[in-house]
Amino acid sequence: MSRATELRCGDRRGTSAGYMAHYYVGEAACDDCCTGHAAQVAQHRAEHGRHDRLLGKARSRAYARLSKEHPDRFRELYEQAKAEVFAEARALRVELPAVTS
Numbered sequence: 001m002s003r004a005t006e007l008r009c010g011d012r013r014g015t016s017a018g019y020m021a022h023y024y025v026g027e028a029a030c031d032d033c034c035t036g037h038a039a040q041v042a043q044h045r046a047e048h049g050r051h052d053r054l055l056g057k058a059r060s061r062a063y064a065r066l067s068k069e070h071p072d073r074f075r076e077l078y079e080q081a082k083a084e085v086f087a088e089a090r091a092l093r094v095e096l097p098a099v100t101s
């Protein structure tokens with residue numbers, strides 16, 4: 001068995017897909033995946049960074065307005081989503097931080 005097939009990333013080694021394969025099981029990515037993912041993120045930021053930042057800013061404003069207009073429903077949805085993501089993390093045996101709010 002080659003080293004590539006022994007790693008979690010397998011034939012995705014050195015890519016963002018490989019990096020996420022490591023991430024989803026809560027392990028540190030191999031050097032090739034760290035390097036490949038960093039290069040892909042840098043390329044994406046160079047091509048789309050300003051647009052992504054503006055979309056993020058708009059999304060943050062919309063969340064703030066939604067939480068003020070419908071605070072009970074927003075809190076309910078937030079608690080549901082929080083329970084979901086922590087259950088998913090536990091299922092993947094990802095080490096969870098002590099603070100959850």
Ligand SMILES: [Zn+2]
Pocket residue numbers: 007008009010013014018019022029030031032033034
């Ligand atoms: Zn890897």
